[in-house]
Amino acid sequence: MSDAILKVDNLKTWFYTRRGTVKAVNGMSYSLNKGECLCLVGESGCGKSVSALSLLRLFDSPPGRIVEGHVLYKGVDLVNCTPGHLRSVRGKDIALVFQNAQAALNPVFSIEDQMLEQIKVHYDINNRAAIAKAQTLLEEMMIPAPERALKMYPHQMSGGMKQRAMIAMSLSCDPEILIADEPTTAVDVTIRAQIMHIFRRLKTSRNMSIIFITHDLSLVREIGDRVAVVYAGKVVELAPVAKIMEEPAHPYTRGLISCLPDISSNLNRLPSIPGNTPNPLDLPPGCAFHPRCSMAMNICSSNEPFLTGIADDHMVACHLYNARAGENK
Amino acid sequence: MRNYIIKRLFYSVIIAWGILTVTFILLRIGPSSPVDRYILNIAARGSDVESVRQAIEARYGLDKPLLEQYFDYMGNLLQGNWGWSFSASMPVMDLIGSHWIYSFQLILLSTIFAILLGIGLGVLSAVKQNTRFDYAASIFSFIGISIPNFWLGLMLIMAFAVNLGMFKTYYDTSYSIWSLENLRQLILPVLALGTGELAGYVRYTRSSMLDNLHKEFVTTARAKGLPERTVIGKHVFRNAMLPLVTIIMFDLGSVVFGGAYLTEIVFGIPGLGQVSFNAIFANDYAVVVAVTLISTFLVLFINLATDILYTYLDPRIRYE
Numbered sequence: 001m002s003d004a005i006l007k008v009d010n011l012k013t014w015f016y017t018r019r020g021t022v023k024a025v026n027g028m029s030y031s032l033n034k035g036e037c038l039c040l041v042g043e044s045g046c047g048k049s050v051s052a053l054s055l056l057r058l059f060d061s062p063p064g065r066i067v068e069g070h071v072l073y074k075g076v077d078l079v080n081c082t083p084g085h086l087r088s089v090r091g092k093d094i095a096l097v098f099q100n101a102q103a104a105l106n107p108v109f110s111i112e113d114q115m116l117e118q119i120k121v122h123y124d125i126n127n128r129a130a131i132a133k134a135q136t137l138l139e140e141m142m143i144p145a146p147e148r149a150l151k152m153y154p155h156q157m158s159g160g161m162k163q164r165a166m167i168a169m170s171l172s173c174d175p176e177i178l179i180a181d182e183p184t185t186a187v188d189v190t191i192r193a194q195i196m197h198i199f200r201r202l203k204t205s206r207n208m209s210i211i212f213i214t215h216d217l218s219l220v221r222e223i224g225d226r227v228a229v230v231y232a233g234k235v236v237e238l239a240p241v242a243k244i245m246e247e248p249a250h251p252y253t254r255g256l257i258s259c260l261p262d263i264s265s266n267l268n269r270l271p272s273i274p275g276n277t278p279n280p281l282d283l284p285p286g287c288a289f290h291p292r293c294s295m296a297m298n299i300c301s302s303n304e305p306f307l308t309g310i311a312d313d314h315m316v317a318c319h320l321y322n323a324r325a326g327e328n329k
Numbered sequence: 330m331r332n333y334i335i336k337r338l339f340y341s342v343i344i345a346w347g348i349l350t351v352t353f354i355l356l357r358i359g360p361s362s363p364v365d366r367y368i369l370n371i372a373a374r375g376s377d378v379e380s381v382r383q384a385i386e387a388r389y390g391l392d393k394p395l396l397e398q399y400f401d402y403m404g405n406l407l408q409g410n411w412g413w414s415f416s417a418s419m420p421v422m423d424l425i426g427s428h429w430i431y432s433f434q435l436i437l438l439s440t441i442f443a444i445l446l447g448i449g450l451g452v453l454s455a456v457k458q459n460t461r462f463d464y465a466a467s468i469f470s471f472i473g474i475s476i477p478n479f480w481l482g483l484m485l486i487m488a489f490a491v492n493l494g495m496f497k498t499y500y501d502t503s504y505s506i507w508s509l510e511n512l513r514q515l516i517l518p519v520l521a522l523g524t525g526e527l528a529g530y531v532r533y534t535r536s537s538m539l540d541n542l543h544k545e546f547v548t549t550a551r552a553k554g555l556p557e558r559t560v561i562g563k564h565v566f567r568n569a570m571l572p573l574v575t576i577i578m579f580d581l582g583s584v585v586f587g588g589a590y591l592t593e594i595v596f597g598i599p600g601l602g603q604v605s606f607n608a609i610f611a612n613d614y615a616v617v618v619a620v621t622l623i624s625t626f627l628v629l630f631i632n633l634a635t636d637i638l639y640t641y642l643d644p645r646i647r648y649e
């Protein structure tokens with residue numbers, strides 16, 4: 001698509017550990033369009049967080065290393081740009097919201113200190129203006145008494161307030177792209193509703209481009225425009241939300257959708273995908289899903305399927321949708 | 330906070346009083362007396378030993394019951410009178426007044442040396458984890474921790490003063506405290522006293538930095554676009570400092586009580602360590618009690634300062 005503002009192409013982030021090479025992200029490809037919310041979904045451990053961190057080279061290195069691939073943003077490949085350029089993109093063009101605000105905020109500095117340092121590193125702005133900006137953001141995040149909240153330390157705030165302060169901080173330099181890594185996993189139901197409300201508003205009022213990471217398909221329905229289904233460090237299916245929900249193509253996606261609780265289904269037989277999540281230290285050859293796939297063919301254990309379009313806006317990485325694979329059956 | 334400080338000061342006084350009492354009793358119940366030194370001299374001159382002893386003991390109240398002596402001593406102390414040094418033949422106050430600076434300069438310089446260099450090397454070691462620099466620092470700190478500082482002092486004197494002749498083998502009091510020569514002659518003592526501390530601080534700082542280097546808030550700091558020196562020097566360092574403050578202050582106590590005094594004796598520095606060392610052998614109880622009291626208060630003060638510093642460094646800590 002022509003209005004993609006971020007393109008991730010065959011990205012591979014591997015961790016070289018004592019136990020072996022963890023192929024956490026293993027050929028991830030997708031693009032993000034201006035103003036859309038792209039959801040990355042997949043089971044825990046499939047490489048969602050590492051792929052998000054990889055966009056800004058934020059994973060631990062060593063042991064992690066990007067061994068292949070590109071992250072194109074405004075004509076620059078963030079995988080091999082200068083550290084200086086990367087710093088100017090971090091927090092300014094692309095901002096991150098982490099899962100656990102409790103751990104992501106530094107316990108020994110006030111919210112004001114943590115917000116202002118970011119604003120000041122990216123803008124040539126005086127203290128008063130920076131404080132005003134920070135206050136406005138906290139207000140936008142529906143934090144009561146923003147001027148008082150600014151003076152607080154993380155431990156003085158409730159969980160929901162910390163999470164919203166974290167979102168406010170990520171928005172402090174008016175980023176083009178917001179990456180939210182499971183922003184509602186660590187909070188309770190009421191706060192989750194508030195946070196989701198905030199994200200919906202970001203889309204409408206700021207026309208924000210969002211990468212929303214979750215393992216919860218019900219949140220995808222709530223906020224997503226398109227979905228990238230991730231399995232073993234790779235996007236295996238990419239399509240608009242409605243399409244994924246109604247006509248999932250990849251066997252793994254079909255499994256996920258059938259796991260979705262829904263009012264009409266009998267709660268006693270909640271299906272789950274049989275088999276274990278793959279060990280990233282030792283990924284199965286060919287299609288990494290083949291040991292769990294009920295449709296697996298001979299070719300699946302030897303040849304890796306690549307993302308190919310089966311419709312205008314629908315891509316799948318599965319041999320079932322590849323004419324040649326059918327022949328080899 | 331203010332109530333907490335007042336409470337702590339109150340406890341400090343109680344602790345100091347306890348230590349004072351124990352020291353006083355231990356020194357006074359022994360078979361020897363502070364006048365023994367005089368007696369020795371007089372005996373050599375052939376005078377009537379017993380009558381002289383009685384005269385002196387009566388004059389200084391040493392013939393009274395121990396409890397009465399104790400109350401006399403406490404009463405004087407509360408009025409600011411620290412008693413009389415028999416071995417130096419001057420008021421304890423004057424004796425300490427002319428010697429404390431030698432201990433103070435040694436403790437201050439070696440502490441600054443150990444803290445600055447130790448933390449600096451520790452931070453570098455953590456940032457350059459598993460590099461040659463890190464290994465070298467680890468070996469150095471391992472050796473530094475294991476060497477007793479009086480032995481290191483003797484070896485330094487042997488090598489640099491005796492063999493290489495770079496320094497005098499004794500501490501020269503004829504230089505003014507503020508002179509460059511004095512600073513120069515403190516190099517070996519500071520190395521002897523500070524190296525053990527330094528080595529410990531390298532280790533503690535390194536491990537504390539490593540504990541924090543991979544915390545999530547560090548990733549946040551990087552994700553915000555902060556330069557690496559802010560990420561390490563502010564976000565990691567401030568958190569790494571928290572356990573270090575306690576360790577450093579604790580070590581400072583052992584420097585004040587032990588290391589400094591031994592080092593003074595090895596290098597012949599006429600500080601309070603030297604003074605109390607002589608006083609113990611002369612049974613000069615007033616001096617020993619006074620030095621003990623000063624050291625105790627210093628350590629208690631350091632502890633209090635640690636607590637206050639801690640509330641400043643960690644906003645989660647509040648004392649009631």
Ligand SMILES: Nc1ncnc2c1ncn2[C@@H]1O[C@H](COP(=O)(O)OP(=O)(O)O)[C@@H](O)[C@H]1O
Pocket residue numbers: 015017022023024042043044045046047048049050051060063064280
């Ligand atoms: N620093 C690291 N060192 C080694 N392995 C890592 C590291 N960070 C993540 N991994 C591994 O990468 C894989 C993907 O993790 P992650 O991206 O966090 O999954 P999730 O999809 O749940 O967010 C996991 O197997 C994890 O163990």
Ligand code: SF4
Pocket residue numbers: 250251252287288289290291293294295296297300305317318319320
């Ligand atoms: S490629 Fe084969 S194993 Fe993989 S999902 Fe498709 S059918 Fe199943």
Ligand SMILES: [Mg+2]
Pocket residue numbers: 045048049050181182
């Ligand atoms: Mg994750």
